[in-house]
Amino acid sequence: MLVTDRFSLRTGGHCDMIDITPEVEGRLSRSGAREGTVTLFVPGSTAGITTIEYEPGLIADFKAMWERLAPSDIAYDHDRRWGDGNGYSHVRASLLGPSLAVPFAEGRLALGDWQQIVLVDFDNRPRSRQVVVQIAGQ
Amino acid sequence: MLVTDRFSLRTGGHCDMIDITPEVEGRLSRSGAREGTVTLFVPGSTAGITTIEYEPGLIADFKAMWERLAPSDIAYDHDRRWGDGNGYSHVRASLLGPSLAVPFAEGRLALGDWQQIVLVDFDNRPRSRQVVVQIAGQ
Amino acid sequence: MLVTDRFSLRTGGHCDMIDITPEVEGRLSRSGAREGTVTLFVPGSTAGITTIEYEPGLIADFKAMWERLAPSDIAYDHDRRWGDGNGYSHVRASLLGPSLAVPFAEGRLALGDWQQIVLVDFDNRPRSRQVVVQIAGQ
Numbered sequence: 001m002l003v004t005d006r007f008s009l010r011t012g013g014h015c016d017m018i019d020i021t022p023e024v025e026g027r028l029s030r031s032g033a034r035e036g037t038v039t040l041f042v043p044g045s046t047a048g049i050t051t052i053e054y055e056p057g058l059i060a061d062f063k064a065m066w067e068r069l070a071p072s073d074i075a076y077d078h079d080r081r082w083g084d085g086n087g088y089s090h091v092r093a094s095l096l097g098p099s100l101a102v103p104f105a106e107g108r109l110a111l112g113d114w115q116q117i118v119l120v121d122f123d124n125r126p127r128s129r130q131v132v133v134q135i136a137g138q
Numbered sequence: 139m140l141v142t143d144r145f146s147l148r149t150g151g152h153c154d155m156i157d158i159t160p161e162v163e164g165r166l167s168r169s170g171a172r173e174g175t176v177t178l179f180v181p182g183s184t185a186g187i188t189t190i191e192y193e194p195g196l197i198a199d200f201k202a203m204w205e206r207l208a209p210s211d212i213a214y215d216h217d218r219r220w221g222d223g224n225g226y227s228h229v230r231a232s233l234l235g236p237s238l239a240v241p242f243a244e245g246r247l248a249l250g251d252w253q254q255i256v257l258v259d260f261d262n263r264p265r266s267r268q269v270v271v272q273i274a275g276q
Numbered sequence: 277m278l279v280t281d282r283f284s285l286r287t288g289g290h291c292d293m294i295d296i297t298p299e300v301e302g303r304l305s306r307s308g309a310r311e312g313t314v315t316l317f318v319p320g321s322t323a324g325i326t327t328i329e330y331e332p333g334l335i336a337d338f339k340a341m342w343e344r345l346a347p348s349d350i351a352y353d354h355d356r357r358w359g360d361g362n363g364y365s366h367v368r369a370s371l372l373g374p375s376l377a378v379p380f381a382e383g384r385l386a387l388g389d390w391q392q393i394v395l396v397d398f399d400n401r402p403r404s405r406q407v408v409v410q411i412a413g414q
Contacts, residue, residue, distance in 0.1 A: 002414060004311055004381040035142055037177050037272060039313050039377050043388035045329040052232040053183040057215035058225065065208050065229045070341050077333035087334065091341045094328040098391070099377050101177050101237050103272040105142040110270040112181035115236070132386040134313060134379040136274070136412070138140060173280055175315050175410060190370040191321040195353035196363065203346050203367045239315050239375050241410040243280040248408040250319035253374070274412070276278060 003031050003135045010128050011047075011121035013089075015063040019054045020131060021116045024102075025109065027133050034107050036137015040100045043130060046089040046123040048096030054116040066092050066122070089122035096120060104137070141169050141273045148266055149185075149259035151227075153201040157192045158269060159254045162240075163247065165271050172245050174275015178238045181268060184227040184261040186234030192254040204230050204260070227260035234258060242275070279307050279411045286404055287323075287397035289365075291339040295330045296407060297392045300378075301385065303409050310383050312413015316376045319406060322365040322399040324372030330392040342368050342398070365398035372396060380413070 007023050024038060040049050052058055069092070076087025100117065103110045111117070121127055145161050162176060178187050190196055207230070214225025238255065241248045249255070259265055283299050300314060316325050328334055345368070352363025376393065379386045387393070397403055 002311055004379060035140055037274065039379050041377070041379050041386045043386055043391060045327060045388060045391040050232045051183060051236050053216075053228055055216070055219070057217075057219040058228050058232075060215040061225050061229050062232060065233070069207060069345060077336040078329075078331070079333075081331070081333040087337050090329055090334050091338050094326045094334075094338060095341070095372065096233065097235065097373065097376070098327050100235070101179070101239050101377050103142060103177050103179050103270050105270075105272075110179045110181055112183060115181060115183040132379050132381075134381075136313065173278055175412065188370045189321060189374050191354075191366055193354070193357070195355075195357040196366050196370075198353040199363050200367050200370060203371070207345060234371065235373065238373070239317070239377050241280060241315050241317050241408050243408075243410075248317045248319055250321060253319060253321040 001033050001137055005133050006130045008128060008130050011126060013121050013123040013125045013127055015066055016121045017059050018119045019116045020119050024117055024133060028104060028135060031135045033135050033137040035105045036135060038102045038104060039134045041132040042098045042119060046086060046093045047119060047121045047129060048093045048098055049100045049119055050096055051115045052118055053114040054118060086124040089124055092122040139171050139275055143271050144268045146266060146268050149264060151259050151261040151263045151265055153204055154259045155197050156257045157254045158257050162255055162271060166242060166273060169273045171273050171275040173243045174273065176240045176242060177272045179270040180236045180257060184224060184231045185257060185259045185267060186231045186236055187238045187257055188234055189253050190256055191252040192256060224262040227262055230260040277309050277413055281409050282406045284404060284406050287402060289397050289399040289401045289403055291342055292397045293335050294395045295392045296395050300393055300409060304380060304411060307411045309411050309413040311381045312411060314378045314380060315410045317408040318374045318395060322362060322369045323395060323397045323405060324369045324374055325376045325395055326372060327391050328394055329390040330394060362400040365400055368398040
């Protein structure tokens with residue numbers, strides 16, 4: 001079984017983190033697949049996907065880490081060339097990565113009890129995003 | 139062919155890095171699959187999976203890098219809210235990621251000669267971990 | 277359908293970033309597969325794969341970020357033991373990761389319009405690299 005689908009969501013940008021676990025679980029459930037892998041992918045070069053314990057403290061801590069790794073207030077060549085002001089968004093997204101593979105068995109994702117799948121939008125403005133969800137299995 | 143399995147291991151926490159390549163290779167060999175992808179996933183939000191040349195120097199260097207990226211001795215909102223003291227563990231795990239896909243062909247993983255698959259436990263105490271190993275191929 | 281292939285490329289090392297999207301798209305097109313996932317993997321422990329808007333500004337910005345995360349001019353245990361001088365290359369590669377999964381549907385990769393797949397060679401010298409391309413789908 002192979003199902004490729006997309007869903008849309010709106011983000012606030014600025015490291016906004018959205019819990020997409022319910023969307024992914026809903027699609028897995030409706031697919032009827034019992035065992036396989038869900039591959040998630042966000043098209044675009046200023047967002048990424050990972051997992052986290054989705055609670056307000058860590059959402060803030062994660063954002064603070066990115067200010068250390070790729071500060072928003074230093075000069076970027078990208079901004080000098082294109083004037084977008086989001087050079088930091090791009091390098092953050094490249095480091096985090098646009099893709100995540102989550103195995104499932106007996107119809108359930110292999111997530112831990114306190115582990116959610118999140119989209120992180122690093123861009124410097126609100127965005128409309130699409131997430132590709134591909135379910136491969138049986 | 140699709141096989142989903144788990145194995146357990148104990149870690150020391152504190153950036154402990156365990157070479158899980160032999161476990162993965164053993165399972166691949168026993169599956170009889172010749173070509174496909176092994177997807178590895180660690181349930182939980184304070185551990186990650188990647189590859190490295192597994193030798194004591196780099197194990198120390200990798201740990202030292204994480205102290206720069208997400209220091210263990212600064213304040214985290216997560217700790218203020220929950221008192222776990224492992225806010226740094228969570229954000230490190232989210233950055234590294236819980237998942238790795240390794241293709242194989244002719245029954246062999248596509249690893250380089252000096253490249254091992256490792257579990258990294260960022261938590262602030264010893265932990266018992268499970269790793270999901272899914273072999274999809276033919 | 278399952279096709280596992282490799283291609284070779286030469287890099288300059290030193291964070292050299294190569295756009296491998298045309299190679300991947302060409303192989304996908306020739307495979308005839310319409311829907312599935314392309315899994316990319318670089319054997320070796322001093323290179324990684326991700327996506328980025330491939331333009332000179334961001335290529336420079338990405339390199340500058342790595343100098344902050346894992347500076348090339350500090351001491352690494354790896355270098356003290358082995359004398360390779362590329363301890364920073366190893367830890368960078370482990371953080372970025374050797375692998376990327378990109379779903380495709382209707383014969384097209386799920387990339388954004390300004391999002392390319394890149395190999396990043398962190399080593400401290402020019403290298404010849406192989407990239408494994410596995411196409412699984414129908």
